[in-house]
Amino acid sequence: MVGAGLARRAGLCVLAFLAASAAGAEQVVCHYTYGGETRQLVAPPVASPYRVKSVEVGSYFHFRVVFQKWPADLASVKVYTYADRDEGLVPVHQATYPYPPPPSAAARHGFTGLHHVYEPTRDGELQYWCGLARGAKPSAEAAR
Numbered sequence: 001m002v003g004a005g006l007a008r009r010a011g012l013c014v015l016a017f018l019a020a021s022a023a024g025a026e027q028v029v030c031h032y033t034y035g036g037e038t039r040q041l042v043a044p045p046v047a048s049p050y051r052v053k054s055v056e057v058g059s060y061f062h063f064r065v066v067f068q069k070w071p072a073d074l075a076s077v078k079v080y081t082y083a084d085r086d087e088g089l090v091p092v093h094q095a096t097y098p099y100p101p102p103p104s105a106a107a108r109h110g111f112t113g114l115h116h117v118y119e120p121t122r123d124g125e126l127q128y129w130c131g132l133a134r135g136a137k138p139s140a141e142a143a144r
Helices: 002-023
Strands: 026-034 037-043 055-057 061-068 076-085 088-098 115-119 122-134
Touching: 026 061, 037 061, 061 122, 076 115, 076 122, 088 115
Parallel strands: none
Antiparallel strands: 026 037, 026 122, 055 061, 061 076, 076 088, 115 122
16 A cells, blocks of 8 residues: 555646646737837747737737747747738737847846837837746737
8 A cells, every 4th residue: 555655646746747847838928008008918838829829919919929849940939910900810010039048038128128119000010028037927918
């Protein structure tokens, strides 16, 4: 019976380790501001960028963040901003950042710096900056 108790405790330790690892998983957190309101988009790493959807920001912008850690030659963070026009989403901004970011990425506005994206038709402005975080809860918006 001692062996069964030891095996049970070992199994519980493995489960606890896996849960702690998942809770501490590295994610990209982007802070975006539009119309005076600031929100966060939490982006976990993905194996394929094609399933990552954009989130609506106000009535005109869409914002999308793709965090890809694997394979190493494709490791990056890509941030896309789209304008929602009558003919569909049109890209107005795209930025690519290396992963892992340089050590100076602990700056006030993360590894991206503060960006301003303008849309001249409706005079809209979207601001954003992104940083890395461990264990951040994925955005409900990012799941759409």
